[in-house]
Amino acid sequence: MPQTDRDSTPQHARVAYRRGIANGILFATGMAFIDPITVLPTFVSRLTDSEVAVGLISGLGMSGWFLPQLFAANYLQSRPYKRPLYIFAAFLRGVGLLLIIPLIYFLARGNPAAALVAFFLGYALYSFSGGLSGPAFLDIVAKTIPSGRLGAFFGHRQFWGGLGAIGCGILVRFILSADALIFPTGYCLLFGLALASFVPGWTAFATIPEPRGKVEEAQPLIPFLRSAPTVIREHREFRLLLASRLLTGCAGIALPFYIIYCRQVVGVPEAAVGIYLSIQMAGSVALIPLWAFLNDRRGPRTLLVAVAALTLAVPSVALLAAFFPDALGFGRVVFGAVFFPLAAIAGGGFMGYTNYLFRIAPEQRRPLYIGVQNTLFALTAFLPLLGGLVVGLTSFRFLFLVAAAMGALGLIATIILPSNTASGRG
Numbered sequence: 001m002p003q004t005d006r007d008s009t010p011q012h013a014r015v016a017y018r019r020g021i022a023n024g025i026l027f028a029t030g031m032a033f034i035d036p037i038t039v040l041p042t043f044v045s046r047l048t049d050s051e052v053a054v055g056l057i058s059g060l061g062m063s064g065w066f067l068p069q070l071f072a073a074n075y076l077q078s079r080p081y082k083r084p085l086y087i088f089a090a091f092l093r094g095v096g097l098l099l100i101i102p103l104i105y106f107l108a109r110g111n112p113a114a115a116l117v118a119f120f121l122g123y124a125l126y127s128f129s130g131g132l133s134g135p136a137f138l139d140i141v142a143k144t145i146p147s148g149r150l151g152a153f154f155g156h157r158q159f160w161g162g163l164g165a166i167g168c169g170i171l172v173r174f175i176l177s178a179d180a181l182i183f184p185t186g187y188c189l190l191f192g193l194a195l196a197s198f199v200p201g202w203t204a205f206a207t208i209p210e211p212r213g214k215v216e217e218a219q220p221l222i223p224f225l226r227s228a229p230t231v232i233r234e235h236r237e238f239r240l241l242l243a244s245r246l247l248t249g250c251a252g253i254a255l256p257f258y259i260i261y262c263r264q265v266v267g268v269p270e271a272a273v274g275i276y277l278s279i280q281m282a283g284s285v286a287l288i289p290l291w292a293f294l295n296d297r298r299g300p301r302t303l304l305v306a307v308a309a310l311t312l313a314v315p316s317v318a319l320l321a322a323f324f325p326d327a328l329g330f331g332r333v334v335f336g337a338v339f340f341p342l343a344a345i346a347g348g349g350f351m352g353y354t355n356y357l358f359r360i361a362p363e364q365r366r367p368l369y370i371g372v373q374n375t376l377f378a379l380t381a382f383l384p385l386l387g388g389l390v391v392g393l394t395s396f397r398f399l400f401l402v403a404a405a406m407g408a409l410g411l412i413a414t415i416i417l418p419s420n421t422a423s424g425r426g
Helices: 010-033 039-047 051-066 069-076 083-107 112-144 147-177 185-206 221-234 236-254 257-266 272-298 300-322 327-339 342-360 363-380 383-393 396-415
Strands: none
Touching: 010 112, 010 147, 010 185, 010 272, 039 051, 039 112, 039 185, 039 257, 039 272, 051 112, 051 257, 051 363, 051 383, 069 083, 069 112, 069 221, 069 363, 083 112, 083 185, 112 342, 112 363, 147 185, 147 272, 147 342, 221 236, 221 363, 236 300, 236 342, 236 363, 236 383, 236 396, 257 272, 257 300, 257 327, 257 383, 257 396, 272 300, 272 327, 272 342, 300 327, 300 342, 300 396, 342 363, 383 396
């Protein structure tokens, strides 16, 4: 049934806070089983030797999440309730994952090329459906969680979800090292475990009482899309925020290749994917309290500067490790330091950019701002494909150097961001 304005009471805010955190914990736990930085690149590398195919994982994951958001924003702009679109998109995401499991199970051993295509089709459905739900999810969060508690809200989601993901990393290692689970059985099990975690998480968020929101008059898609450049041109803080996010995002060109480097050059076994995954999640748990503190006490701009600095540090450390010839000993330890902050960077960036945007976007135009930011960020989605070409034509070292250079530009752009923001100010 449609909600009334009574759904914005403190009691409903507490319900939204708890269920939103439960959603985040379950989603982070599920993502550990199909982590796009460690698990999925290793899985794809079992089906093909193509670096471009490995890069396509990040490309599909990011473009699927970001590209549809401007279209979803157009649909939501005139609708006071966003939850129906979230529920529909969650259903499609589940279907995408569910289709992957039997297809790769029956195809991977006899026809790896067909299994690869089936995986990417299912993963594309999962990712693009997530993009449809993105503006609805963020608008519901903005309407139901007090602005002063957003840092704590995202921090709890990521901290407790990270703890769960650490345990999942241990389980991933056990599954991938089990002799009884012949390829691709172990990976099918991982996809199933991810889905089993996602479904109750989606259900928890779908039951949050949603208050009626401010809306704008419905616009046809083309005029709506044409309004996006005007928003960017007339709102200086928004322009700077977009520049910061695009440049720091470009450092992600190397993301799926850290684990491939470890497998091909450092020589770590497949089961070590679970170890690196646990290290990655431990970094999230360790740093998320700091992110929440910076966001709520110092403001999202301070948080974003810290995240950008760490974004620069990751490829810089990887580049340093790649220059040492005794990579089999030194490299394994150093790449633990590379994986440690990756999940925390993603979590801190999401927290900081989201909260900064909430401060500067007018409520009635918030879906448009969210859609514009995330759709433009999709420009970085297929950079890992370029990363695969770079590795094929040059080397891992050169790829890490490119990522470090982009991270440096991103840090400069983030430092320029104004620290004092007021909602809707141009």
